[in-house]
Amino acid sequence: MSQDQTITIDNVDYPLSSLTENAKMLLSNLQFSDNEITRLSNLLAVVKTARGTYAQALKSELLQSPKP
Template sequence: MEQELEVTVNGTSYRVADLNDEARSQVGNLQFVEGEIARLNAKLAVYMTAKIAYENALREALPRSLQ
């Protein structure tokens, strides 16, 4: 049996199927934005990993100080 989609606002849960058109539209907007945020966070993780690799490569490429 498929579980009903629910949204919780201010501690109250609502079945999306029971919401009016405007509320369902806003739920869709929130789902879209949350998906975009997740996508951007994944992209940021890739860039941060690359940054660390470039920093490490730079450290290795720098001349060693004579002591």
């Protein structure tokens, strides 16, 4: 016996098979948006790390340079 997959919205379970085509499209867009938020959050973490590394390298470079 197979169990129908469900989606829970506001503590109410909805069988995926009962969703309208529009609801399925909206769910797909919601999942895409969640995935993009995760991807962009990861990218932001990488860029922040790179920025910190560049700032540290600049400080090091300035300390080795003759003072004006």
